[in-house]
Amino acid sequence: MDNFTFCTPTRYTFGRGAEDKVGEIAASLGFRHPLIVYGQGSAVRSGLLDRVVKSLQDKDIECSRLGGVKPNPEDDLVIRGIEMCRENVEIDSLLAVGGGSVIDTAKAIAAGACYDGDFWDFFCGKAKVEKALPIGVVLTIPAAGSEGSGNSVITKREGQVKISIRTDYWLRPKFALLDPELTFTLPAYQSAAGIVDMMAHIMERYFSPTEDVEVTDRLSEGLLLAIINEAPKVIARPDDYQARANIMWSGTLAHNGICGCGRAEDWSSHALEHELSALYGVTHGAGLAVVFPAWMTYMADHRPQKIAQFARRVMGVDLADDRAAALEGISRLKAFFTSIGMPVTLAQLGVSDPDIPSLVTRLHAHKGDPLGVYLPLSPSATTAIYRLML
Numbered sequence: 001m002d003n004f005t006f007c008t009p010t011r012y013t014f015g016r017g018a019e020d021k022v023g024e025i026a027a028s029l030g031f032r033h034p035l036i037v038y039g040q041g042s043a044v045r046s047g048l049l050d051r052v053v054k055s056l057q058d059k060d061i062e063c064s065r066l067g068g069v070k071p072n073p074e075d076d077l078v079i080r081g082i083e084m085c086r087e088n089v090e091i092d093s094l095l096a097v098g099g100g101s102v103i104d105t106a107k108a109i110a111a112g113a114c115y116d117g118d119f120w121d122f123f124c125g126k127a128k129v130e131k132a133l134p135i136g137v138v139l140t141i142p143a144a145g146s147e148g149s150g151n152s153v154i155t156k157r158e159g160q161v162k163i164s165i166r167t168d169y170w171l172r173p174k175f176a177l178l179d180p181e182l183t184f185t186l187p188a189y190q191s192a193a194g195i196v197d198m199m200a201h202i203m204e205r206y207f208s209p210t211e212d213v214e215v216t217d218r219l220s221e222g223l224l225l226a227i228i229n230e231a232p233k234v235i236a237r238p239d240d241y242q243a244r245a246n247i248m249w250s251g252t253l254a255h256n257g258i259c260g261c262g263r264a265e266d267w268s269s270h271a272l273e274h275e276l277s278a279l280y281g282v283t284h285g286a287g288l289a290v291v292f293p294a295w296m297t298y299m300a301d302h303r304p305q306k307i308a309q310f311a312r313r314v315m316g317v318d319l320a321d322d323r324a325a326a327l328e329g330i331s332r333l334k335a336f337f338t339s340i341g342m343p344v345t346l347a348q349l350g351v352s353d354p355d356i357p358s359l360v361t362r363l364h365a366h367k368g369d370p371l372g373v374y375l376p377l378s379p380s381a382t383t384a385i386y387r388l389m390l
Helices: 018-028 048-057 075-087 100-112 120-124 188-206 214-236 241-255 268-280 284-302 305-313 322-339 356-367 379-388
Strands: 011-014 034-038 064-066 093-098 135-139 151-156 161-166 175-178
Touching: 011 018, 011 241, 018 048, 018 093, 018 135, 018 175, 034 048, 034 075, 034 100, 048 093, 064 075, 075 100, 075 151, 093 100, 100 120, 100 135, 100 151, 120 151, 120 161, 161 268, 161 356, 175 241, 188 214, 188 241, 188 268, 188 284, 188 305, 214 241, 214 305, 214 322, 268 284, 268 356, 268 379, 284 305, 284 322, 284 379, 305 322, 356 379
Parallel strands: 011 175, 034 064, 034 093, 093 135, 135 175
Antiparallel strands: 151 161
8 A cells, every 4th residue: 555645625515405505604614705607507497506596695695607517618618717706806716516517617717716827737737736716516416526526627629638637635625515306307328427437436546556455445346336236226216315315425435535545546548538528529427438348358458457356346256367357347347337328339429430540649649658557558558448449
């Protein structure tokens, strides 16, 4: 196990009606005039946004609003949000009402509003986040785990460049309100994509070259088993409160850092998927359902040990040979993804004729060569992995 520092400053309020406490909690943490960031209308149509605003106003908290965040969020709305913060000096915080795309947008605004240059400097590595406006979250989609992480993913429209940043502290929300009932109306496909996303967040940490991390491994395996157990219930009965609650909390624990304590993290599968969603506009979780089994299949031939451990401990495989166990575990994982309505090939994802050379060139230009740490990947290796997705 490696040395580590683990900091989780987010205050979580979980359960029915959690969102109604937004005013009380925001006031207690010193929010006086948040910029509310939300998506393309569901928070408005459902009445959630009005309830949030009323809760704030009941505590004498004024607010500004910025709507229109799209899946795979882009830089234009971040730029607009930063401009709003600079034009209205009363804005002292961000409040994201939505899922990962909304939260990531709010985080980018929070950092950019405290920086004199282009916020994209943080994403392309020219600058480091050293200050940000405080952020609060009312979560409506359990998937990205951004309500508990210091991470943000934004796409720059020029060149369709999708890049993530990670911070230990500054971009972690000060509070997050999680009400499973707000997820009852999510379409089955969106719920399933979110389930894959949270599993992938665990697996990016689990598939690590660091040895002797039994406690962190067992935490990860337990979460994966819980997700696999609860997922079919959510798909079959969207208003199953207990299943929704378990899935929602799993999404937070998957990405708040606890599953990475004491080890190096890989993240090459996310990088492979980011190029797919940047070029082809696919749903992130659905893309990961195609990418991860392909990445694991490549590893079964090159470094099968941890894939085999996953197969035995999570997927219930009882085979002695590591490669055989790994391949059977991958087959069972793909069957699970299929059972909840997720694609497992590029064609099923809607990408029938991918430009693999372009994907590989962009991937290594954005993420370096080699890529990843479980087994560092050269362009020839990532080409092979993209081909396994066919």
